[in-house]
Amino acid sequence: ASEERAGGSARRAPERAMGADETRPLAAAPAGPAAALEDVGAEAEAVASEDSYAAQLETVRRLRASGASAEAVRAAAARLKELKRGAYEKLPRGTVGRRKKRRAALDAGVTVLDVDVSIKKRDAPAIATYPPIDVPPTDEDGFVRAFDVPNTTSLLDAGENGGEDLAFFRRYGFVVYQNVLSAAECAATRDEIFAELEKVYETFDRNDHKTYGSLPVETYGLAPDPAVFTPQCVANRQHENVATCLARVLRIDDPYTDLLVSHDRWCVYRPTKNVPGVGDRPDWKTRPNLHLDLNPWTYGRTERETETDELNGMDTPTEDKDKKDTKNKAFLSVAETLSFETLRDFSRETNCVEAKTGPHCQGVLMLATNRVEDGGLQVVPGFHTVFDRWVKDGLGDDPKRFADAHDDWRFSRLVVRAGGAGSFKFGDDDFEIQSRAFRVAAKEGAYVLWDQRLVHGTAPNDSSRTRMAQFVKGFRKSKVSAGRLARRSERVRLEIHKAGAETEGAVSELGRKLFGLE
Secondary structure: OOOOOOOOOOOOOOOOOOOHHHHHHHHOOOOOHHHHHHHHHHHHHHHOOOOOHHHHHHHHHHHHHOOOOHHHHHHHHHHHHHHHHHHHOOOOOOOOOHHHHHHHHHHHOOOOOOHHHHHHHHHHHHHOOOOOOOOOOEOOOOOEOOEOOOOOOOOOOOHHHOOHHHHHHHHHOEEEEOOOOOHHHHHHHHHHHHHHHHHHOOOOOOOOHHHHHHOOOOOOOEOOOOOOOOHHHHHHHOOHHHHHHHHHHHOOOOHHHHEEEOOOOEEEEOOOOOEOOOEOOHHHOOOOEEEEOOOHHHHHHHHHHHHHHHHOOOOOOHHHHHHHHHHOHHHOOHHHHOOOOOOHHHHHHHHOOOHHHOOOEEEEEEOOOEOHHHOEEEEOOOHHHHHHHHHHHHHOOOHHHOOOOOOOOOOOEEEEOHHHOEEEEOOOOOHHHHOOOEEOOEOOOOEEEEEOOOOEEEEOOOOOOOEEEEEOOEEEHHHOOHHHHHHHHHHHHHHHHHHOHHHHHHOOHHHHHHOOOO
């Protein structure tokens, strides 16, 4: 579960729903829209005045939403079809298939949709809910204010930080704890990561920057596998300081009884400026992005249902809750349906979060000092405080308006995953959100935790140094059903065994608790 999950590949044509929204009425459209307009009065005549696909599509939706007559809707849909046909007639002959047509439209510069106007109109309510710019405090070197690891007896009290760490977290949506890992532990993790890269990419040599070109840029420097079970990464995941920080933020009194940690991976950002023996390599930069690792509609819906769920006894012990879920499949969260037959389910687990199983926080361990120019985590401070309003007043009730099958990075979109899980990607053209992004710089051994409702992402490396980090998030064990916990734990046991004796020997008593093994 990482801030890297940006998704997408090569940019495709904008595809604002030239599909389901118009196909049903078009099937019943009259032969000539003009003839139909004569019969439906002034409302339908207004429909014919639109000259762009995007505007006409909005008109069709408006008519449907207002309960307009079937004749008016059919006439508007006919006009919509006419506009689309007119645009496609400009494409090269022989271009068939919806996706190919859209791609050809983009390549040929043919305007099928007034995308900019349509997107601005769609996004305006959401943008109006964004939080004011609130820049967190940093030192003269640009490092964000960091706090000491809280002592284990003060998880629910002010503690030695005087409660300032939690006040910081509540205000900005993230917090940095310093010296969570020692220098030796960070060095051992870096060695382990480099060894894995040298095994997977045979031409790669950590000591020769000329070989760094063999590493892929499209995957955000992430490990090849969605979950890593090498000895030091496992040791970091079960580290007492990591557990203490997670418990502090998640408001868990005892990490031994009610804390589970994720099984995630690491990332490596190559240097891109003044690279020894290479020079400048801007092509090694990862793509900047801002996103949320959740589906705002399913998360928001369950949040509004939380009080009802509690009154109905859903906040019950794990065993009882699992029995209830089994009898009420319709109420199962997506996370509870994960089989853990593949490692990918450990990353899917992150995108399945719901308010009723929260709180949820994500985290990243800094395996090397990460300065502002080194690239990495960026957040939109305070977004978690407006998340509910953003969903309700900004996005609206129809996720289909954002769930477009496109990879155009300019526009915000919902990437829907199995069962309703997903992630929300903020567009490059959303200047208001991009201008609020804040780079979180932190020193070696630091642990950055952020509320999962906080907009976050990454900025590219713009320095001569390598960025290295490991992702570890946490959540409450009491909010996980017995069935899911059993399936998850069995997969963890299998992966630890496959990793070998060194990894098996590295699992501590605390680790067995945090991994759900006992």
